[in-house]
Amino acid sequence: MAKKIPEATAKRLPLYYRYLNNLLYANKLRVSSAELAESIQVDAATIRRDFSYFGPLGRRGYGYDVQKLISFFEKILDQDTLTSVALVGVGNLGHALLNFNFHKNSNVRISAAFDIDPELIGSIQSNVPVYAMKQLREQLQDQRIEIAIITVPATIAQQVTDKLVQAGIKGIMNFTTVRLTAPEGVRVQNIDLTNELQTLIYTVKHG
Amino acid sequence: MAKKIPEATAKRLPLYYRYLNNLLYANKLRVSSAELAESIQVDAATIRRDFSYFGPLGRRGYGYDVQKLISFFEKILDQDTLTSVALVGVGNLGHALLNFNFHKNSNVRISAAFDIDPELIGSIQSNVPVYAMKQLREQLQDQRIEIAIITVPATIAQQVTDKLVQAGIKGIMNFTTVRLTAPEGVRVQNIDLTNELQTLIYTVKHG
Numbered sequence: 377m378a379k380k381i382p383e384a385t386a387k388r389l390p391l392y393y394r395y396l397n398n399l400l401y402a403n404k405l406r407v408s409s410a411e412l413a414e415s416i417q418v419d420a421a422t423i424r425r426d427f428s429y430f431g432p433l434g435r436r437g438y439g440y441d442v443q444k445l446i447s448f449f450e451k452i453l454d455q456d457t458l459t460s461v462a463l464v465g466v467g468n469l470g471h472a473l474l475n476f477n478f479h480k481n482s483n484v485r486i487s488a489a490f491d492i493d494p495e496l497i498g499s500i501q502s503n504v505p506v507y508a509m510k511q512l513r514e515q516l517q518d519q520r521i522e523i524a525i526i527t528v529p530a531t532i533a534q535q536v537t538d539k540l541v542q543a544g545i546k547g548i549m550n551f552t553t554v555r556l557t558a559p560e561g562v563r564v565q566n567i568d569l570t571n572e573l574q575t576l577i578y579t580v581k582h583g
Numbered sequence: 584m585a586k587k588i589p590e591a592t593a594k595r596l597p598l599y600y601r602y603l604n605n606l607l608y609a610n611k612l613r614v615s616s617a618e619l620a621e622s623i624q625v626d627a628a629t630i631r632r633d634f635s636y637f638g639p640l641g642r643r644g645y646g647y648d649v650q651k652l653i654s655f656f657e658k659i660l661d662q663d664t665l666t667s668v669a670l671v672g673v674g675n676l677g678h679a680l681l682n683f684n685f686h687k688n689s690n691v692r693i694s695a696a697f698d699i700d701p702e703l704i705g706s707i708q709s710n711v712p713v714y715a716m717k718q719l720r721e722q723l724q725d726q727r728i729e730i731a732i733i734t735v736p737a738t739i740a741q742q743v744t745d746k747l748v749q750a751g752i753k754g755i756m757n758f759t760t761v762r763l764t765a766p767e768g769v770r771v772q773n774i775d776l777t778n779e780l781q782t783l784i785y786t787v788k789h790g
Contacts, residue, residue, distance in 0.1 A: 381789075390781040390785075394760060452789070454785075468682050471682065472679025472680065472682055473776075475675050475679055476676045478780060482777045482780075484780050523783060563783060563786050563787055567774075570597070570685045571594070571598060572756065572774060573691050574689060575597065576770060577754065579590070579754065580729055
């Protein structure tokens with residue numbers, strides 16, 4: 377398997393995977409990059425380049441075999457194994473994400489939540505147990521969790537990040553407004569919903 | 584005011600604005616692009632280029648006047664006026680976003696929600712009234728709402744989009760997995776939380 381693929385490509389993989397499953401569901405067994413392009417609004421050249429990182433997957437004039445692509449992406453995206461992630465900070469947004477807990481067909485689940493509120497610790501919120509922060513390392517190791525979602529107040533975001541890193545976390549999805557510092561080897565993905573909405577508003581008003 | 588600025592720049596404006604407010608709060612009245620760069624993890628050249636779209640804001644060797652920058656970005660980002668947005672689809676994620684309703688200092692609020700569930704219509708969820716879909720046009724016009732958040736099931740996402748466009752919506756924040764089609768002049772911003780998380784997992788495992 378190719379080792380290093382560009383981040384932009386990695387970002388499109390779940391999209392491809394989901395769309396290919398829709399095709400299979402509609403009994404479509406073959407697809408061209410042009411058809412894929414139209415449906416997912418990514419241009420055909422980009423799709424061909426993305427796929428090329430994984431070796432020859434299609435044939436000129438024939439297109440791509442849908443089932444073959446799916447089982448390929450399944451392996452790449454670990455769709456055959458459930459990935460457990462942790463959530464730290466069961467406030468408004470944290471509760472919200474526990475309740476949402478990602479799309480059913482995504483094979484990703486929040487399986488442990490952490491908070492400092494004694495009222496929450498030991499309780500089950502939207503089917504997810506809430507643990508104390510001091511149980512962090514133990515739970516992450518027991519459940520083999522490498523990814524954590526941070527929905528804590530901005531003031532303690534860096535401190536929580538440091539604890540997560542010490543406990544062996546390798547990837548952080550950061551919903552706070554803080555730009556986190558993490559050592560090399562720990563990947564931070566920032567999602568700032570307020571920022572996204574403000575950008576949209578700005579673009580509508582001034583674009 | 585500059586008319587067309589790059590999307591990447593627009594995306595950083597709320598970040599700048601928020602960070603500058605932190606500085607003012609800490610009684611810091613002057614900042615260099617290098618200092619800004621270090622704190623928000625955007626390189627100094629990018630910051631200078633971003634700021635240059637808005638004319639001369641700083642002085643060589645002096646840096647930027649924090650208060651001047653803030654009042655400038657305030658105007659640009661319409662921070663002095665509250666922007667109301669609508670949310671369509673009060674399911675798991677919809678509820679979650681109503682509950683979160685964006686950061687308190689953001690001057691953006693969801694002020695109307697829409698759903699088809701008779702149990703929800705007419706109720707108040709997390710301080711936001713829920714209306715029937717047939718009240719869409721009327722409410723959007725009355726409340727002068729131009730931006731909508733879509734958290735409906737994928738199967739009806741396009742249909743809802745069409746209705747929103749007919750009702751005069753100019754910007755859509757799309758939380759569904761569907762790639763929406765909208766006429767020119769209507770801006771669609773896709774936020775796929777499941778996709779973001781899967782990408783993070785992929786990068787941690789294969790990056």
